[in-house]
Amino acid sequence: MPLSHGRPYLAIPGPSVIPDRVLQAMHRPAPEIHGGAMVQLLESLLPDLRAVARTRHKVAMYISNGHGAWEAGLVNVLARGDKVLALATGRFGHGWAELAAGLGADVEVMDFGNRAPVDMDRVAARLAEDRAHHIRAIMAVHVDTATSVKNDIAGLRTVLDAAGHPALLMVDCIASLACDRFEMDGWGVDVMVAACQKGLMVPPGLGFVFFNDKAEAARARADMATPYWDWRMRADPEEFYQYFWGTAPTHHLYGLRAALDMLVHDEGIEAAWARHERLARAVWAAIGAWGAGGPMQANIAAPAQRSHAVTAVQLGAPAGTALRDWLSGTAGVTLGIGLGMAARDDPAWHGYFRIAHMGHVNAHMVLGALGSIEAGLVALDIPHGKGALEAAAAVVAGG
Numbered sequence: 001m002p003l004s005h006g007r008p009y010l011a012i013p014g015p016s017v018i019p020d021r022v023l024q025a026m027h028r029p030a031p032e033i034h035g036g037a038m039v040q041l042l043e044s045l046l047p048d049l050r051a052v053a054r055t056r057h058k059v060a061m062y063i064s065n066g067h068g069a070w071e072a073g074l075v076n077v078l079a080r081g082d083k084v085l086a087l088a089t090g091r092f093g094h095g096w097a098e099l100a101a102g103l104g105a106d107v108e109v110m111d112f113g114n115r116a117p118v119d120m121d122r123v124a125a126r127l128a129e130d131r132a133h134h135i136r137a138i139m140a141v142h143v144d145t146a147t148s149v150k151n152d153i154a155g156l157r158t159v160l161d162a163a164g165h166p167a168l169l170m171v172d173c174i175a176s177l178a179c180d181r182f183e184m185d186g187w188g189v190d191v192m193v194a195a196c197q198k199g200l201m202v203p204p205g206l207g208f209v210f211f212n213d214k215a216e217a218a219r220a221r222a223d224m225a226t227p228y229w230d231w232r233m234r235a236d237p238e239e240f241y242q243y244f245w246g247t248a249p250t251h252h253l254y255g256l257r258a259a260l261d262m263l264v265h266d267e268g269i270e271a272a273w274a275r276h277e278r279l280a281r282a283v284w285a286a287i288g289a290w291g292a293g294g295p296m297q298a299n300i301a302a303p304a305q306r307s308h309a310v311t312a313v314q315l316g317a318p319a320g321t322a323l324r325d326w327l328s329g330t331a332g333v334t335l336g337i338g339l340g341m342a343a344r345d346d347p348a349w350h351g352y353f354r355i356a357h358m359g360h361v362n363a364h365m366v367l368g369a370l371g372s373i374e375a376g377l378v379a380l381d382i383p384h385g386k387g388a389l390e391a392a393a394a395v396v397a398g399g
Helices: 020-026 039-055 066-075 091-103 120-129 153-163 213-218 231-235 250-267 269-291 318-332 349-351 362-378 390-397
Strands: 009-011 058-063 082-089 106-111 135-141 168-172 191-195 206-211 310-314 331-337 352-356
Touching: 009 039, 009 310, 009 362, 020 168, 020 250, 039 058, 039 120, 039 206, 039 250, 039 362, 058 231, 066 168, 066 191, 066 206, 082 091, 082 231, 082 352, 091 168, 106 120, 120 153, 135 153, 135 352, 153 269, 191 250, 206 231, 213 269, 250 269, 269 310, 269 362, 269 390, 318 331, 318 349, 362 390
Parallel strands: 009 331, 082 106, 082 135, 135 168, 168 191
Antiparallel strands: 058 206, 191 206, 310 352, 331 352
């Protein structure tokens, strides 16, 4: 008998749960798009977006998903044939690298697998080899949504500086922004790309590229950007329409205003980071208890290397898919697929799933999802240890 008739919980790593306040802000007639309140609304977003990114520098906005933000970041700083070093720790690191190659960059991928972060010693050795500074940019994903690994971005800046290497540091924060601590200026990031559908709690459709003065200077020699993707007018528009090079995504902007009010002004970004950290630890405590008496384990072994936005889990095929199907059909909880951990036609693909704990999420949502997972393990007779819910509750209760 299904027990899913109620509000469903989409515990996937994007699109994340949309707050009622955001939905209500978007539920209105279309506004005038050439002046008045819409201009004031958009300009009010800019300082709050910078506050979330922890930067004083510029931001360009695009009507796009994260892949569009990837492309926008690249085309504004690279010329065709430029050498870039892509540091891959999962499917999305490879995806960004593939996009760069498709644009005409000379891409070298340094692959660290699906269960480990970037190895700083390997990066340092590669930069030491590049005495002529052919590498124009280093691309890294802060949190790879597929593997849930969290990379040390401040450490990458330290490696670059120690090598005296001038390459741009470009970072994908699509999964991590507003969930995991990120300090664009403090960590020396030159270009950061993000999207609205995860930690920012808005339906998919807005991409963001933040860039500093060094990246802005690189635009002078870049030759990939067409007028639509050029960030110069978007970041310094002479007329309102140039923010989006045409009609603004009006209702997304209303939603983003409500989301930033919640995130920046009501809760505060430091508190949001702390909330995500505690809820993530509750999830990890449950996984650890289940794994003590069964095959379940977090994909990333070291807690310090795990994202606070999403946790990738190994359960073994076909149990991973069976558990996901049971939860969605019976309990109204949808977990993320095991993206990029194995090919879709590989039976091992059915051994993975992901638990998202990003954006508009609180203790009772996480504890409810964990309780539903435990019910699924029992219903499907999947071996698991005891005490998972108690362990998660202890984290929530005691910090």
